[in-house]
Amino acid sequence: MKRLLSISLFALLGLVTCWAGAANVSKPNIVLILADDLGWKDLGCYGADLIETPHIDRLAQQGVRFTDAYAMPVCSPTRGALMTGRHAARLHITIWAEGAIEGGPKFRKLLPGESLPQLPHTETTIAKHLHDAGYLTALVGKWHLGDSDYYPETHGFDVNIGGTHWGAPQTFFWPYSGSGRHGPQFRFVPHLEFGKPGEYLPDRLTDEALRVIDRAGKQPFFLYFAHHSPHTPIEAKPADVERFKAKLQPNLNHQNPVYAAMVKSLDDSVGRVLAHLKKRGIEQNTIVVFVSDNGGYNGIDKTSGYTCPVTNNAPLRSGKGSLYEGGIRVPLVVRWPGITPPAAVCGEPVLITDLFHTLASAAGVASAATASPDGTDLSLLLKNPAAKLDREALFFHYPHYYSTTTPVGAVRAGDWKLLEYFEDNRAELYNLKDDLGEKTDLAKQMPDKAAALCQQLHAWRESVGAAMPTPNPAYRPKPQKLKK
């Protein structure tokens, strides 16, 4: 009897082990590719003209493409929100890391809201959750969430290739360092010290990303592949630049061939990652997400040799930094074999924080949702892109200055969008269904609607403890230009 019991216990243990093994095998790998400053209209599948992105377009053909996906308006806030599932305003990370340290302009009407230059260790990242669930976790590329005390290694990543506090490399060509625009400084991309002249950063980062996939072997992996492209400095491989120079026409929305070439390299990188997954036979067990961290940069970058804006977000208004659609609406494509239908398009508004919840849920890390109230699991939309989320509104908060904006907050509820500018508490109201370009301000025509949305925005700010700008005692109104 005792022997029989032992055998049964042994068999039971074997069964449990077997189940655990099966569960581990079924854990999907996750490849999260984050582009930097890629605009909503910068991909073929989103209607780009000069720019060509066949690999990402094919990914969209195999999964769900979101038309109304939103990020924060600049780099670090999106990255913090993506890693934690918590809104940038709740994290108090509302401007890029270097901007938080520099403190913003000294003589404008408002002093910016306080923002942290790093992701505190009291926050738990998706990498930490996945690491604890047995994943190999790797960041390849840009981190931008703090200095060496806050590097990815301290936030749940087993591997960090390239992640520092810097928001951009000094140059995209090896050795990726040199003097900066703000004076002499030494930017670097760690673990890539050994390279060769002419080596281009997106290509090298892709080599490293493929090595991470190989290194994982049979272990499930989370590859956070955060490209620096196509952030400034706008630099691309000469042969690619020539290709787009030849294609340039005055009637195209996009006019910068160096930028188009830069996006091509980004697309080539995605193509190589997808091909590698297929080659290794893990394509069917890997979720691939492609998304950008903010709207397209519509300023000028002289490095490119062109004086036209780097990109054009039309028909969206404005660009990076702004809370108009051009600053926050981003491309988002998700392919999850067995879950996402092919060539699907989803028009439901979604936020970058939702990816945290979606990926945590996919990996079976249910506990992750508790401390992250600012997002929702998108599995429902990924299975059925026509479904609706039970969510009233999305909120945005940028209490800082940038070339495209003064301090501002915003809310999108259904088709309605309200922006509140903090310098004069001016509200602007738009109906995105009729007016995607936010050209006709309806605030005066519809004061009740504007007041209701304002109230909703204020209540949200209070609930997340958003840091607000304050009056600047040193404010100097811009002096009138003297006539000669």
Ligand SMILES: [Ca+2]
């Ligand atoms: Ca960015």
